[in-house]
Amino acid sequence: MSSTDPVSMPDGLSPEEVGLVRDHLKEVITSRAFGGSKRAQDFLQLIVEHALAGRFDSLRERMIGAEMFGRPIDYDTSNDAVVRVKATEVRRKLAQYYQESGKKPAVRIELPIGSYVPKFQWESLEASAQPSVETESPAIAKETPAPVASEEMPKAEIHEPPRLSGEKSRVLVGVLLGLGLIAIIGYAGFKSWFKDSDGGREIRSIAILPLENLSGDSGQDYFADGITEELTADLGQVSALRVISRTSAMTYKGTKKTLPEIARELGVGAIVEGSVVREGNQVRITVQLIDARTDDHIWAHNYVRDLTSVLALQGEVAQAIADEISINVTPQEQARLARASPVNREAHDLYLQGIYLLNQGDPKSAVGYLQKAIDEDPSYARAHAALANGYGWMGEAGWLAYTEAFPRQKSEATKAIELDHSLPQGHAELANAVMNLSWDWTNAEKELQRALELNSNLASVHTTYAFYLQRLGRLPEAIAExxxxxxxDPVSSRSFYSAGIVYYFARQYDRALSQLQRAHVLEPHPPNFLFPFESGVIYAQKGMYGKAVGEFQKLGDQPHALGHMGNVYARMERVSEARGTIVKLEEHVKKNGIGRYEIALVYAGLGEKDEAFTWLEKSYDARDKGLTYLKIDPCMDPLRSDPRFGRLVRRVGLPL
Incomplete structure (x- = not known):
């Protein structure tokens, strides 16, 4: 609406005061606080102009939704919170403007919570005696009690609107006729307007920020975080859309950064934020879709469902987001998003606690919750896949014997696929199991490729595929992955740890160390052995033996660290200390069945080839995971010229 349109003067304001309001409005909407948000500018100008014209009936939620956002005049405000969300944004930007400006304007514009009628506060003594527009308007009642995470909307007292006569009634009739035309054009027209208004640039990348836990109980964080992760995974099934990994998105939990700042760091065009709360047997999710370039809210919605329907709800939300940004969703992807069986409430809760612990780096505790979830509901495919991940993690880290960890991983992954063949995590876990357990490289690659067909946005699967490729010596492909x-996953320490591993085996040690240092900046105190172990092996290959030993010593008697520390001692010609690590590793083999490959590493460093091959044969008999790195492990270089080495590589199924 143009600020020069003729309007009626609201009672109590002179033409000069109306002019002051408009002049100040112009300062506000052209300020830094509002400069990046055309929608917020338009919203504030619309409500101020309606208030100045005395058109208070136009300042109701449905009327604003229809006039500004193209909603039908009778749209369901309980499920579409776009006006409330935008009002919250405008309040925030007004507060930011007055905080940053440092000025004392003659009039101050406020938007009280619970109302869409702006309030004009006069600073001068003379002006302060004048009534504000709000005192002359009816209180505007909230049209729906549905809560919105970002805005508390207290119930306002409902008054009868003032009777309209003459000119005002004709204006209202004209407005309603115009709104009827908007309803006919429909919301599709609004979406087209939105796309055209910024040059037609389409959104092709998105991040789902951690949903806020509205329960008031921090012990329920696992529930909100779990729903965030599941929603991210579901939306990631849309192959035309780049969806940022949950691990990067979670780094912004509780952040004070602005959405445009977050979007720049993640390289995305849109942000999803919102809240989740359990209410008895129901779950309420509020989501808001925001144009990350302008901080404008595109869409908002409230969902209330029974907890048994939570999986279907996640797919519904993902489909709605895809629809809003007009991204192409294939028929197969639509079918997968729509396909969700009811879930046992107790099993789902245990599952969410389990994946929360996995994400906290505690697979040992996680497997207990996940097994309980399966006991509650043996048909819960996602719980089987997550349990497979927990066992695989413990096997990879050496916390559980390979002979126990990987068979369990394979069994749970196979069960997950039997229950839901379209579950990408199941295929990824099966790939990891057959790669480590049976060295079935052909089927491992098929399963990984199938997982990526189902969800190309799973950073964890790309990581597993990179590790697969490097073991086969396909290093350029591994680097690409x-x-x-x-x-x-651009701001997650795990991503940079993974990159460091790949560059290490590609023998690009400086680049590997650089990736590791970036990981350390993102996570100075990682919850596991990754940083000291990876630092140690890189320092060792760079000939920085003292630093390497220092890193390995941080890990105590952890078998992987002992093996590499013994190898470094051997290279430093500290033979007795190298042999001391062998003694400790032999104890690990007796007690835990772990450490055979590491003993071979130490003997390789000592130059005792026959002993090294003896332990490599023992590793082969035990299906030791370490042998899967035989082809590319730089610590095995002293053995490569021996014919026994090539024969062993082939027996593991690796190409020479």
Whole structure:
């Protein structure tokens, strides 16, 4: 609406005071606080002009939704919170403007919570005696009690609107006729307007920020975080859309950064934020879709469902987001998003606690919750896949014997696929199991490729595929995959750890160390052994033996660290200390069945080839995971010229 349109003067304001309001409005909407948000500018100008004209009936939620956002005049405000969300944004930007400006304007514009009628506060003594527009308007009642995470809307007292006569009634009739035309044009027209208004640039990348836990109980964080992760995974099934990994998105939990700042760091065009709360047997999710370039709210919606329907709800939300940004969703993807069986409430809660612990780096505790979830509901495919991940993690880290960890991983992954063949996590876990357990490289690659067909946005699967490729010596492909990981998970320490591993085996040690240092900046105190172990092996290959030993010593008697520390001692010609690590590793083999490959590493460093091959044969008999790195492990270089080495590589199924 143009500020020069003729309007009626509201009671109590002179033409000069109306002019002051408009002049100040212009300062506000052209300020830094409002400069990046055309929608917020338009919203504030619309409500101020309606208030100045005395058109208070136009300042109701449905009327604003229809006039500004193209909603039908009778749209369901309980499920579409776009006006409330935009009002919250405008309040925030007004507060920011007055905080930053440092000025004392003659009039101050406020938007009280619970109302869409702006309030004009006069600063001068003379002006302060004048009534504000709000005192002359009816209180505007909130049209729906549905809560919105970002805005508390207390119930306002409802008054009868003032009777309209003459000119005002004709204006209202004209407005309603115009709104009827908007309803006919429909919301599709609004979406087209939105796309055209910024040059037609389409959104092709998105991040789902951690949903806010509105329960008031921090012990329920696992529930909100779990729903965030599940929603991210579901939306990631849309192959035309780049969806940022949950691990990167979670770094912004509780952040004070602005959405445009977050979007720049993640390289996305849109942000999803919102809240979740359990209410008895129901779950309420509020989501808001925001144009990250302008901080404008595109869409908002409230969902209330029974907890048994939560999986279907996640797919519904993902489909709605895809629809709003007009991204192409294939028929197969639509079918997968729509396909969700009812879930046992107790099993789902245990599952969410389990994946929360996995994400906290505690697979040992996680497997207990996940097994309980399966006991509650044996048909819960996602719980089987998550349990497979927990066992695989413990096997990879050496916390559980390979002979126990990987068979369990394979069993749970196989069950997950039987229950839901379209579950990408199931295929990824099966790939990891057959790669480590049976060295079935052909089927491992098929399962990984199937997982990526189902969800190309899973950074964890790209990581597993990168590790698969490097073990086969396909290092350029492995590097390409890890670059995909960094693209999908750009501010997660895990991504840079993964990149460091790939560059280490590609023998690009300086680049590997650089990736590791970036990981350390993002997570100075990682909850596991990754940083000291990876630092140690890189320092060792760079000939920085003292630093390498220092890193390995931080890990105590952890078998992987002992093996590499013994190898470094051997290279330093500290033979007795190298043999001391062998003694400790032999104890690990007796007690835990772990450490055979590491003993071979130490003997390789000592130059005792026959002993090294003896332990490599023992590793082969035990299906030791370490042998899967035989082809590319730089610590095995002293053995490569021996014919026994090539024969062993082939027996593991790796190409020479």
């Amino acid at each position: 890890v670059k995909q990981v960094l693209d999908l």
